[in-house]
Each structure stands twice: as C-alpha cells, then as structure tokens.
Amino acid sequence: MNLSLYAAIERIGLGLAVTLEFLGPLAVALATTRSKGSMSCAAIAGAGVVAITQPEASTDYAGIGLALIAASSWGAYILLNRTVGNRIPGVQGTATATGVSAALFLPIGLTIFITQRPDAAAVLCAVAAGLLASVVPYIADLVALRSVPAHIFGVLMSINPVFAAAIGAIALNEELGAVEWAGIVLIVGANAFALRLRR
Template sequence: MTTAAPAPRTTSPGAAVAMVLGAAVSVQVGATAASALFPSVGAVGAAALRLLLAALVMAVAVRPRVLRWTRRQLLLSAAFGAVLAAMNTSFYAALTHIPLGVAVTCEFLGPLTLSALLTRRRRDLVWVVLALAGVVVLGLGGDGEGGALEPVGVLLALVAGACWAGYVLLSARVGAAVPGQGGLAVASVVAGALVLPLGAATAGADLLHAHVLLLGLAAAVMSSVLPYSLELVALRRLPERTFGVLLSLEPAIAALVGWLLLSQGLPLTSVLAIAVVVVASAGATAAASRGQVPADPGLATHARPLDG
C-alpha cells in the first residue's frame, strides 16, 4: 500500500517572514495614500471611498451566498461591518491631527489590552502598563515639530484601538459562524454602506474625480487586498506566535513610513516610546501564544484588521 507524498512547501520561513513584514509596510503605505485624499475629500470621504472600493474587491472575489445565511450570520456580519466602519473612520480622522506612527502606536493599545486581559494572569497586565507608559512618553515627546500632540487626535486613535479590540472579538465569532471569508466580505460591504452617506455629505461629487478614485483604489489595494494575500500565504508557514510578534512591529514600521513618505519626523523620546509599545505588544502576543488565551488565532495574533 502506498501513500501520497505530502505537497512540497514552496514558501520558506524566511520568505514568509518577509511577506508579513511586507504586508505591514503595505498597510502603512496604504494609509499614506489615503491621507493624500484628505485635502480633496476629507478623512471621512477617504474612509468611505477606501471601504467601498475594498468591499467591491472582496465581494467579487468571495461572492458570499447571503441568501442561504441564517439571521445570526447576517447580524454578526453586520455588527462586524459597523466596527470596521467606526475603526476606519476614527483612525483616518486621527491622521488629520497626529503623525502616522503616533496614531498606530495609540491604536495598538486596544488589541494589546484585550490580549493581556484574556490571558487571565495578572502578571500579564504588566504589558499593558508598559504600553501605557510608552504612550504617555509618546505624548510628552510632541509632534516632532516642536508642538504638543493634539489631544483630539490621540483620542480618535484610542477610539480606533477600542474598535480594533471589538474587531478581534467579532472576527472570532464571525469566523466560527460563517465559513470562508464570506463574513469579512459582507462586513466590508456593510462598512462601506455605513460610511458612504457621511462621505458623500462631506465630499460630494469630489469622490468621483479620477485622481481621487485612483488614490482610493491604491489605498484599498495596499491596505486590504495585498496584505491579506501576503498574510494568508505566510500563515501557512509561520507559527501564530511568530506571526503575532512580527505584527507587533507595526508601530515602528508606521513611524518609519511616516518619516520616509510624509516627512513626519519624531523626537528621540517618541521613538523610544514606540519601541516600548512594540516590546509590550510582542510580550503580550508571546504570553497569549503560550496557551493562556482561548484557542482562536485572531486573539493570539491581535488579528490585525485587514480592512483597517
């Protein structure tokens, strides 16, 4: 009796690591593309356009058969979409007030706090305290131009982080209730539909200009389609713990992208504060991956929102 040989693994661990890091860079470059839309359509208009275009791509790619879904599946996906809408809108609004690296660092407090709380071990709250200390120092460091960080921008980034924590919890429930990526596809459509009226009210016909549509498409591809594809392949070769630790580098990557593409320099104190948050995030991820969190990949890796 013979058995079929296992399929060869075509992606090396090193290539998988590069894919995760590439996905993180792609998300932040997508954020810079979206920020380029702010002068034309505002933060809400940019969020509406990016969400809607990402939803179209997801819907065409996945083609969810919603007519066969139960009421629970529809409600969970709709709630998922509402969280996506709030997360994207608040994050983009934050970018109009504070640098990209600062916004992403503050946003990370949401999933980090959730991960630490779900470990059910008090000592893991140390990671949250460490991250909070980093954010406090980040605020003291200012905006890199001699001025203080705008409190409204920090608050909006923290709201986005809270929505990210909600995304983590809902992604587990939607993933269990809806097979494949149908839940995410429907959630993306719901998110786009929720934000579109606000975007249309603030930007109007400017949303239909050719350069605006092109930038919106670039933001959608760079922030959703490309990183999702890269991470899907990488997750087949990397342990969840490694994947989560790599995602923890995102605040540092955001600060670097902001510096290179948006000329958003940060003082040394802010750079050190971001490093502290990265360490705290990696520590929380490692603790979660040791089996202290209920068995769900999204919780173990912070489930970075691919539409966020």
C-alpha cells in the same frame, strides 16, 4: 477603524497614530491573561503611551482620541474576525462585513462628494485605498488567523508601529524624537511580552 485612524494620522502623524492604534490588539492580548505579568505589560504600555503623547497644553487630544477610537475598533475587529472565521467558511463573512461597512460609510462618502466634488484621480485613489487598506488585508488576516497560531500572528503584527514610524520619517518627513521612539519600543515590547504570557 480606518476612518478614525486616517483622521488621527492627519493630526498627529503616521507613527504615533499607528502606535496608539496598536493598543487595541494589546488590550485583547492582556484581557486573555490575568496574571502579574499582564499587569506589568499594561504598565509598560501605559508608560509608552505617555512617552509618545507627551501630554501638555499643546497636545492634540483630538488626534490622540481618534487614534484610541481606532485602537478600540481594531480590538473589536480581532475578536469579531476570529468568530466570523470560525463560523463562516471561505471569505463570505469578510465580504459581508465589508459590504455593511461600505453601507455605513455611504452618508460620509455622499457628503464628501456633495461638498468637495473630488476629481477622477481622487476617486481612483480612494478606490485603491479601499482595496489595499481594507479588502486585501482583511482577507489576509482571516486566512492567516485560520492557519497561524494567534500568538505568532500577534507578534508579527507588533512590528506595525515600527514600520509606520519608519515610513512616516522617510516618506512623510515626520520627525520623531528619542522619547517617541522609546514609547514605540515600549508598546511593541509590551505586546510581544503579553503574547508570550498568553502562550
């Protein structure tokens, strides 16, 4: 999930990549409600995707595809994390999953070390990113999903694309036009409405 998201961010920017990634949780929310309202949410989200990607000849389809892989991974993560949280006490399940992920990532990491020879600062940044982008939020999610209703958790998570777009604009000088912001609002709104339907 993170690897494909980071690759997408490099190609299409933080705000758009995170917004597309958010289609994963939205798909999970829509899959649990089979109603006319959920179909409306899917249509609204689809309009949002078209707005932020603006398909044309120069569109970075590889970046969009990577963000959609991250979205699929996030949807699977939500379902698997809920199951693990219900079956395994404490954070042992998350610790095991993190270890498995690290083992799967090992060939990529070794390739990077052999071909690019990162310095100590880059290694420290990678370790910090691993802790702050994986271990800490995964444990926080696991604990939150045990004590906070899923619909409230989902509504709170729906703010992520707005934060990502704002941080991208402020810290990374990524410019988003009115159409892209409208697309972000449509996807976030579709998620919030889908969660209300689910409740």
